[in-house]
Amino acid sequence: MFRPELSGVVAESAAPGADSAAPGVDSAAPNAAKTLVWGPGLDPNIVLPARFFFIQAVDRSGTNLTTSPGEKTFEVKIVSPLEHFTRIWIQVLDRQDGSFLVRYRMYASYTDLHVHVLLMDQHVAESPYILRGPVYHEGCDxxxxxxxxxxxxxxxxxxxxxxxxxxxxxxxxxxxxxxxxxxxxxxxxxxxxxxxxxxxxxxxxxxxxxxxxxxxxxxxxxxxxxxxxxxxxxxxxxxxxxxxxxxxxxxxxxxxxxxxxxxxxxxxxxxxxxxxxxxxxxxxxxxxxxxxxxxxxxxxxxxxxxxxxxxxxxxxxxxxxxxxxxxxxxxxxxxxxxxxxxxxxxxxxxxxxxxxxxxxxxxxxxxxxxxxxxxxxxxxxxxxxxxxxxxxxxxxxxxxxxxxxxxxxxxxxxxxxxxxxxxxxxxxxxxxxxxxxxxxxxxxxxxxxxxxxxxxxxxxxxxxxxxxxxxxxxxxxxxxxxxxxxxxxxxxxxxxxxxxxxxx
Structure with missing residues (x-):
């Protein structure tokens, strides 16, 4: 047979400390405290054209969800306390596997940014995440x-x-x-x-x-x-x-x-x-x-x-x-x-x-x-x-x-x-x-x-x-x-x- 043995998959970007979902619990509701949030978009030192971070939905038992809990499950707001209006475009992308990719593009630089990740108006994980500035946008030299x-x-x-x-x-x-x-x-x-x-x-x-x-x-x-x-x-x-x-x-x-x-x-x-x-x-x-x-x-x-x-x-x-x-x-x-x-x-x-x-x-x-x-x-x-x-x-x-x-x-x-x-x-x-x-x-x-x-x-x-x-x-x-x-x-x-x- 032309096919060699398949080797295992190592997920470098998987969130730490989360186990795979057990059979029969894929549709469990995510839990705000147990859900995981991580990624480069939460680090003010990482400047990208579009910053991004991840959300892994986790249920009350601490098990990763492996199917989507719904496209609108999580809400993300990014504000600067010192600004009345922030020019930031945010998208929460449902990856259909229990995880979400949040990306945002800044059109100005800010002294500080507060990233709010919400589940039914409840803060998720360690939200709000505070990016101590200055936080520079892509066009900033x-x-x-x-x-x-x-x-x-x-x-x-x-x-x-x-x-x-x-x-x-x-x-x-x-x-x-x-x-x-x-x-x-x-x-x-x-x-x-x-x-x-x-x-x-x-x-x-x-x-x-x-x-x-x-x-x-x-x-x-x-x-x-x-x-x-x-x-x-x-x-x-x-x-x-x-x-x-x-x-x-x-x-x-x-x-x-x-x-x-x-x-x-x-x-x-x-x-x-x-x-x-x-x-x-x-x-x-x-x-x-x-x-x-x-x-x-x-x-x-x-x-x-x-x-x-x-x-x-x-x-x-x-x-x-x-x-x-x-x-x-x-x-x-x-x-x-x-x-x-x-x-x-x-x-x-x-x-x-x-x-x-x-x-x-x-x-x-x-x-x-x-x-x-x-x-x-x-x-x-x-x-x-x-x-x-x-x-x-x-x-x-x-x-x-x-x-x-x-x-x-x-x-x-x-x-x-x-x-x-x-x-x-x-x-x-x-x-x-x-x-x-x-x-x-x-x-x-x-x-x-x-x-x-x-x-x-x-x-x-x-x-x-x-x-x-x-x-x-x-x-x-x-x-x-x-x-x-x-x-x-x-x-x-x-x-x-x-x-x-x-x-x-």
Whole structure:
């Protein structure tokens, strides 16, 4: 049999001290005193575009609820005693498993904040939670000057496997050499950004024709430098889909930061622009993010459609094969194209096109197929965060977190040519309990490793590890321009941090 033994699921973000619910008590009423509240959104030192924390409903006997007690069970109010009006948008998201994710976006900074978590007008756990200020909002340019303090406050993982792997190829980095050689090698044919961060200010020069995706890099760099002082560093970012550095490690490779890596290239991988934007714009202009998915996971597992589901465009040959499989086995696979672009001449063979389906409606199905597009399919973080099991195609492309995923624990692996897809779907149908366990493990991984705080941790760790390897001084090169922070005349920010004094 192709399936190894399943390993156990470890829930890193589970609330301390709570036991699993016993059979027959899932619908018990939550108890205000026993219910648990925790998370980074209760720490004034953790500044995020959307702060968040968790509520785990617990009944009178001290047992975690594992089904929803009702979407409106808990009420959250956030006020500042010194302000008549607080510009804070709050959402309480029911995760349908007895837990709730509370997120809030601040549009101004406050001296103090009081977070009230209520159950039928009764304070829950240790509510009200008092955030001793100042509590800075996302737009406030007030970096923590000691990076190790910020890193500790954020509870960042001490290591990221992908960063260690990528940095192992670069014992040293020479900004002067790179500034000369990389534009000559890639600048005419590719779209790059040349960045220097100096004194925590961001400078950039663009190379190439299609540089629109620069906005995502600018945005994360500005957001990060508002939160923590970065070391001086100089680096190049590839704005295209495909990773660029195809030389072997022994052939004088250049450090290029890319959204995606591959087995045949040596690029340094960042979180994708899609995931980065979803973190920066949570509760803003982006509706699909890891937190939103957690509140829109479709019907309970037993009521989901036991068919493998996929929608997308025709950006890879294997996608054509998937649609062909779906036509031959409609009782097993529901796959169709929403757009033809690359294989328009084959539209008559693989059409007709179908209407776009809301991503949240994907989770009406137990089985989700993740198949490469132009490069890696950037929807995988959101599929993992849902309540379905992911069938992931074996791929030469990878995102920043793939090396932490374990086949048969977080997802069901499928051959690159999809030759065993039908067999794997049938296995899942025949082993429903195991499939559900894999689904929950993938979901827990997304909740633990792909939320906004961990994305900021990743970027910070990546830049600091890179900066350590620089052997010449990063410089503001000719042609670079300062990337300005967006202004906020309505709610200006006063930074009250004390500068770090140099040791005598």
């Amino acid at each position: 007030c970096p923590q000057l000691d990076g190790s303090v910020w890193f500790s406050h954020m509870h960042c993982p001490h290591s990221f496997p992908q960063i260690e792997q990528d940095m192992s190829l670069f014992a040293s980095v020479d900004p002067d050499r790179n500034a000369q050689e990389i534009p000559q090698r890639f600048g005419q044919r590719q779209s790059l950004c040349h960045y220097t961060i100096k004194d925590n200010k961001v400078y950039v020069q663009t190379l190439g024709e299609h540089v629109g995706f620069r906005i995502f890099v600018d945005a994360i760099l500005l957001s990060l430098t508002r939160k923590v002082k970065l070391p001086d560093l100089e680096f190049f970012v590839n704005l295209g889909d495909w990773p660029l550095e195809k030389r072997k490690p022994s052939q004088n490779i250049h450090p290029i930061f890319s959204w995606c890596g591959s087995n045949n290239t040596r690029d340094i991988v960042m979180p994708t622009y899609d995931l980065t934007e979803s973190v920066l714009e949570t509760m803003g202009r982006v509706s699909l993010d890891i937190m939103s998915v957690q509140a829109n996971t479709g019907p309970p597992w037993a009521k989901k459609n036991a068919t493998a589901f996929w929608r997308g465009r025709d950006s890879r040959q294997e996608r054509l094969e998937l649609v062909k499989l779906s036509r031959a086995h409609p009782h097993m696979i529901d796959a169709a194209f929403t757009n033809f672009f690359f294989f328009k001449h084959d539209e008559s063979l693989y059409g007709p096109l179908v209407k776009h389906v809301s991503f949240f409606d994907f989770f009406k199905y137990k089985y989700q197929i993740n198949i490469d597009g132009t490069v890696a399919a950037y929807r995988l973080p959101y599929l993992l965060a849902g309540d379905s099991v992911v069938f992931k195609q074996d791929s030469g492309y990878y995102e920043h977190f793939y090396s932490e995923l374990i086949p048969w624990e977080h997802y069901i692996p499928v051959r690159a040519d999809l030759g065993d897809l039908l067999e794997k779907i049938q296995w899942a149908r025949d082993h429903d309990r195991e499939a559900k366990k894999i689904s929950l493990a993938g979901q827990q991984f997304a909740r633990n490793r792909l939320m906004g705080d961990k994305i900021f941790c990743y970027y910070y760790k990546l830049f600091t590890e890179y900066a350590k390897r620089q052997v010449t001084e990063p410089k503001i090169r000719e042609g670079m321009e300062l990337v300005e922070h967006p202004g906020d005349e309505l709610f200006p920010c006063s930074c009250l941090r004390t500068p770090v004094k140099d040791e005598l």
